Amino acid sequence: MDYSQMFSQTSNRMKPSIIRRLLKLVQQSDVISFAGGTPDAELFPKDLLADIASRVIREQGKLALQYGETIGWMPLREQVAAYLKDWGIDCTAENILITTGSQQGLFLSGITLLNPGETIVVEEPSYLGGLLCFRNFSAQFLPVKCGENGLDPAELDAILAKASPKPKLLYTIPTFQNPGGSTIPDEQRGALVEVARKHGLLIIEDNPYGELNYTGKTLRSLKSFDKEGRVIYLGSFSKIASPGMRLGWVCADPDLIARMAMAKETTDVCTDVLSQAIAAEFFKGGHLKAHLQKLIGTYQKRRDVMLSAIAEHFPKEVRYNKPLGGFFIWAGLPEGQNTVELFEKAVAAKVAYVVGTAFYPNEGQGLNTLRMAFCAVDEARIQEGIQRLGVVFKEALNQKA
Amino acid sequence: MDYSQMFSQTSNRMKPSIIRRLLKLVQQSDVISFAGGTPDAELFPKDLLADIASRVIREQGKLALQYGETIGWMPLREQVAAYLKDWGIDCTAENILITTGSQQGLFLSGITLLNPGETIVVEEPSYLGGLLCFRNFSAQFLPVKCGENGLDPAELDAILAKASPKPKLLYTIPTFQNPGGSTIPDEQRGALVEVARKHGLLIIEDNPYGELNYTGKTLRSLKSFDKEGRVIYLGSFSKIASPGMRLGWVCADPDLIARMAMAKETTDVCTDVLSQAIAAEFFKGGHLKAHLQKLIGTYQKRRDVMLSAIAEHFPKEVRYNKPLGGFFIWAGLPEGQNTVELFEKAVAAKVAYVVGTAFYPNEGQGLNTLRMAFCAVDEARIQEGIQRLGVVFKEALNQKA
Numbered sequence: 001m002d003y004s005q006m007f008s009q010t011s012n013r014m015k016p017s018i019i020r021r022l023l024k025l026v027q028q029s030d031v032i033s034f035a036g037g038t039p040d041a042e043l044f045p046k047d048l049l050a051d052i053a054s055r056v057i058r059e060q061g062k063l064a065l066q067y068g069e070t071i072g073w074m075p076l077r078e079q080v081a082a083y084l085k086d087w088g089i090d091c092t093a094e095n096i097l098i099t100t101g102s103q104q105g106l107f108l109s110g111i112t113l114l115n116p117g118e119t120i121v122v123e124e125p126s127y128l129g130g131l132l133c134f135r136n137f138s139a140q141f142l143p144v145k146c147g148e149n150g151l152d153p154a155e156l157d158a159i160l161a162k163a164s165p166k167p168k169l170l171y172t173i174p175t176f177q178n179p180g181g182s183t184i185p186d187e188q189r190g191a192l193v194e195v196a197r198k199h200g201l202l203i204i205e206d207n208p209y210g211e212l213n214y215t216g217k218t219l220r221s222l223k224s225f226d227k228e229g230r231v232i233y234l235g236s237f238s239k240i241a242s243p244g245m246r247l248g249w250v251c252a253d254p255d256l257i258a259r260m261a262m263a264k265e266t267t268d269v270c271t272d273v274l275s276q277a278i279a280a281e282f283f284k285g286g287h288l289k290a291h292l293q294k295l296i297g298t299y300q301k302r303r304d305v306m307l308s309a310i311a312e313h314f315p316k317e318v319r320y321n322k323p324l325g326g327f328f329i330w331a332g333l334p335e336g337q338n339t340v341e342l343f344e345k346a347v348a349a350k351v352a353y354v355v356g357t358a359f360y361p362n363e364g365q366g367l368n369t370l371r372m373a374f375c376a377v378d379e380a381r382i383q384e385g386i387q388r389l390g391v392v393f394k395e396a397l398n399q400k401a
Numbered sequence: 402m403d404y405s406q407m408f409s410q411t412s413n414r415m416k417p418s419i420i421r422r423l424l425k426l427v428q429q430s431d432v433i434s435f436a437g438g439t440p441d442a443e444l445f446p447k448d449l450l451a452d453i454a455s456r457v458i459r460e461q462g463k464l465a466l467q468y469g470e471t472i473g474w475m476p477l478r479e480q481v482a483a484y485l486k487d488w489g490i491d492c493t494a495e496n497i498l499i500t501t502g503s504q505q506g507l508f509l510s511g512i513t514l515l516n517p518g519e520t521i522v523v524e525e526p527s528y529l530g531g532l533l534c535f536r537n538f539s540a541q542f543l544p545v546k547c548g549e550n551g552l553d554p555a556e557l558d559a560i561l562a563k564a565s566p567k568p569k570l571l572y573t574i575p576t577f578q579n580p581g582g583s584t585i586p587d588e589q590r591g592a593l594v595e596v597a598r599k600h601g602l603l604i605i606e607d608n609p610y611g612e613l614n615y616t617g618k619t620l621r622s623l624k625s626f627d628k629e630g631r632v633i634y635l636g637s638f639s640k641i642a643s644p645g646m647r648l649g650w651v652c653a654d655p656d657l658i659a660r661m662a663m664a665k666e667t668t669d670v671c672t673d674v675l676s677q678a679i680a681a682e683f684f685k686g687g688h689l690k691a692h693l694q695k696l697i698g699t700y701q702k703r704r705d706v707m708l709s710a711i712a713e714h715f716p717k718e719v720r721y722n723k724p725l726g727g728f729f730i731w732a733g734l735p736e737g738q739n740t741v742e743l744f745e746k747a748v749a750a751k752v753a754y755v756v757g758t759a760f761y762p763n764e765g766q767g768l769n770t771l772r773m774a775f776c777a778v779d780e781a782r783i784q785e786g787i788q789r790l791g792v793v794f795k796e797a798l799n800q801k802a
Contacts, residue, residue: 001629001630001631001654003630003654003656003657003660006514006569006603007513007514007660008512008513008514008515008516008538009516010512010513010516010664011512011513011514011660011663011664014660014663014664014667015663016663016666017666038467038468039467041462041463041464041466041467042463044462044463044466044467046458046459046462046463046466047459049458049462049466050454050455050456050458050459050462051455053451053454053455053458053675054451054452054454054455055451057447057450057451057454058447058448058451061442061445061447061450061451062442062443062445062447063442063645064645065442065445065447065450065643065644065645065646066439066440066442066445066643066644066645067439067639067644067645068645099669100501100647100668100669100673101669101670103667103668103669103670104668104669107667107668107669111409111411111412111537112408112409112411112412113407113408113409113412114409115409115410115411129666129667129670132666132667133667133668135667136512136664136667137409168407202407228402229402229404230402238468241466242466242467242675243466243467243468244464244465244466244467244468244469244673244674244675245466245673245674245675246501246669246670246671246672246673246674253402253404255404256404259404259408259412259415262412262415262416262417263411263412263415263537265417265418265530265533266415266504266508266530266533266534266536266537267501267504267505267508267534267668268500268501268502268504268505268508268647268669269502269504269530269647270647271647272501272645272646272647272673272675272676273645273646273647274454274643274645274646274673274675274676275673275675275676
């Protein structure tokens with residue numbers, strides 16, 4: 001049967017994620033892969049979660065195996081509300097909606113707020129899954145450059161002053177950004193919220209990596225500067241414990257939460273209750289802090305090893321950032337270089353990255369850029385992989401020179 | 402902050418589910434509730450699932466706690482494909498997409514196939530969550546009466562012959578329908594698929610209740626009559642084991658599966674992997690058959706008790722069906738009676754149902770109808786509740802006479 005006349009315009013607009021396709025290529029070989037931005041599975045708290053799961057099903061199974069409220073499992077909502085104080089957010093369970101991963105928080109924000117043709121400000125580069133999601137709603141993108149210090153409030157202000165029609169939303173990953181590894185400095189965050197207020201935008205603050213902080217200093221969320229319900233904060237269980245348990249949370253004004261929950265009900269009724277109940281016990285048992293220490297110890301070392309290896313093996317012309325947390329180092333080759341073309345050479349040399357162009361809202365940009373994830377590769381292989389990549393890049397630069 | 406100018410048209414079109422609001426009212430009292438169509442939590446296979454969960458996390462945790470493929474956990478896709486042979490469906494894992502509950506299967510069908518203003522044929526009455534879901538896509542409803550034998554192929558054919566523009570989709574729950582409790586007879590099923598073929602419709606066959614079969618005879622799915630990929634079959638883990646583990650599946654042509662998976666990726670990346678891995682082991686261990694025997698034994702007795710109690714206590718003028726499976730008995734009072742008004746009297750008499758009008762695609766219809774679920778109430782309370790309801794109905798009929 002030929003379905004080509006049956007698909008909706010929305011479906012015809014969709015594109016599969018380039019990254020997922022790349023990952024499949026790379027998994028099938030002995031390549032050292034800096035492509036996948038997934039946590040290291042060796043670090044999952046398996047025994048702890050196994051004990052909790054067994055106990056939760058036996059003791060709370062009548063509720064944990066049953067349909068749950070669309071807005072979320074109350075004990076988890078309470079735990080999340082309490083833990084968001086670490087981000088300077090003063091909220092209660094009333095402000096929390098549990099979602100099927102924070103990706104669903106993006107989707108519910110879009111369906112609740114975006115009409116076809118309306119504009120959303122996005123970082124350039126930005127999270128591919130966010131860009132693909134907002135495309136579902138026929139949104140227009142207004143890209144704003146996201147440098148090593150993330151979005152610049154003054155630059156954003158100038159762009160918004162000229163924008164017509166006015167955008168409705170700003171989508172930002174202010175902390176240890178994906179893919180750029182950038183962080184908006186604490187002292188700029190209030191100003192950014194103020195710029196959004198001035199121009200009447202709501203902010204979607206996506207913070208999946210924020211807990212993986214290698215500075216030793218706490219950061220404040222954009223949400224903590226928000227006195228009027230302008231910021232929709234998205235958090236995730238994926239990087240702090242397990243992405244297979246699909247759990248995210250939205251922290252926002254109860255009016256927004258109610259609308260997003262109403263949309264959620266039509267998409268999946270409620271988030272997996274069993275995983276919610278397990279996560280609630282994980283928080284309640286006080287396991288988060290100790291587990292984060294372990295994650296931070298491992299990932300921070302991997303970042304340091306990747307940074308020194310880059311300094312040692314990459315040509316001097318390659319620029320790169322020094323991320324304060326998260327999973328990613330972002331690099332730019334000199335103009336004229338093309339990381340899409342170099343990808344094949346890299347894979348031939350048994351090393352992989354993600355082409356930077358995948359993260360740009362408009363096609364054909366960032367052709368000289370790339371993302372390298374240090375999260376899921378051990379230290380020895382990071383050194384080996386960066387050395388291999390250095391050879392590929394040196395050769396490319398010599399050829400062009 | 403006033404968000405009223407910020408919400409999307411889609412959001413403004415949404416309505417909260419009446420049933421969920423009713424359920425909240427009813428849960429707060431000592432009412433015997435026939436309202437909730439949720440499985441009896443006493444029947445969840447708690448100890449079995451606790452053992453499986455603990456084992457799965459310890460032995461497969463590196464994969465089961467990690468991001469999974471959007472299309473689903475391969476061992477579960479294989480198990481589902483094998484078990485669908487019971488429904489006469491000849492398929493492989495290639496045809497299976499695992500969803501976050503079968504509600505997500507409805508949503509993904511809608512986003513993949515429906516453009517604003519396009520028409521979908523729906524049963525009258527139909528599943529409220531399906532109707533609310535398709536409203537997201539600005540779909541037009543073409544309601545077709547669903548009697549005790551479900552949709553009638555000849556009547557559908559006549560309606561489609563006159564329909565302009567032609568509908569694109571037919572949404573049906575052919576087996577133990579929610580809310581009507583109706584079942585399309587086996588000998589009509591091929592004809593129904595043929596009518597869809599004749600008029601160029603795709604069929605969404607929603608089958609969450611099909612395993613709860615009290616006839617002892619196997620039924621064939623609509624999908625089993627489909628030789629060309631016209632039927633999108635939706636199944637669910639919710640009624641056979643646990644709705645809190647949000648797991649459903651779509652069985653369809655791989656081209657449709659690929660499109661639906663692409664949409665799913667933007668909404669939640671993948672279904673909860675831990676729950677998928679637990680469910681795969683539940684199927685693999687051969688636990689389904691024995692567990693279904695237990696469920697069928699309990700629910701069938703409750704249906705029988707409710708039917709005898711109705712025969713004994715309801716006024717003769719009340720019509721009702723005798724469902725062959727599932728959770729629901731559907732009843733109609735004489736024309737002119739209003740079950741919305743009677744609901745308050747019922748709750749005052751400490752018994753609750755769902756008003757039938759909630760299940761009609763257009764407002765203000767089915768005012769004399771109601772749905773009673775026998776699934777989650779024990780036999781003694783079913784008798785007591787029906788007796789109470791009989792008093793309310795007799796009084797109402799006497800007043801009108």
